[in-house]
Amino acid sequence: MTIVTAPPELDKTDTSTRPRRSRARWIILAVLLVLCLLVVAPILVVVLNAFKTPADYASNGPLSIPESISFQGIVDFWERVDFTRKLLNSLVTALSVAVLGVLLSVLNAYALGIGRVRGRVWFLVFFLVANLLPQEVLVYPLYYISKALYLYDSPVAIIIIFTVIQSAFGTYLLSSVYDEFPRELLDAAAVDGAGKWRTLFGVVVPVSMPTLGVLFTFFFIWTWNEFFLPLIFLVSADNQTVPVALAVLQGDRLMDATATSASALVGILPAVLFFLIFQRTLTRGIAAGAIK
Known part of the structure; x- marks a missing residue:
């Protein structure tokens, strides 16, 4: 051997x-x-x-360990800006934009990626250019449109604006995904007698759910952190979102460093918790895209 x-x-x-x-x-x-x-x-x-x-x-100083844990800064900030109302405004706005933005992105991408409408390339170029436009360019026309429709200083205006803005990115992303959607599944649905709407919500949406979960998470966090447009369109204190409330509070003469830190901590905590809750959704969506 x-x-x-x-x-x-x-x-x-x-x-x-x-x-x-x-x-x-x-x-x-x-x-x-x-x-x-x-x-x-x-x-x-x-x-x-x-x-x-x-x-x-x-x-x-700012780098020392606290001698004792004090929640007074958080309490003062919460009461001064009526943070419960601001938190509810941001939550409703971000959730509405995330849901409506994903729905509008799916409908647009289904027509462009699977339906193959005429002028598909030009539509994609339009959505790409819309993603590249800075928000400062949109302020002037959006201001007068909201005034004409009596939507100025209303959360509805912000929801509509951000739904369109976020769906432009979602449409551009999903169109490339649906462009490579398995034709075997579509043919099988057609053989079973499924129409366009049934194919969309019975086949396309369930298969692309990981990608839609990623879009939903991104849309929520992006809308939650938006500052410029809510600052212009939400002038009443009752309609302001969390980032606007933080900026207004930091301009107050009576603000101190501890209250500023408390406001920053309370302001970012909901977005961090939302990200941690949907972390698995992001992981599944990215892994699905990598495998594909």
């Missing part, structure tokens, strides 16, 4: 490259750790100062 062994040259090569690979991995890990700390450091400073008293902040 003969025993087959690996050539000595291969063994030497493997042993010589292992230390180099391990060093490279440690270097990459260290760089990623430094970058992570740079990203997390401002959030940690905000958390530290949100639970300090003004006296503690004045005596020990």
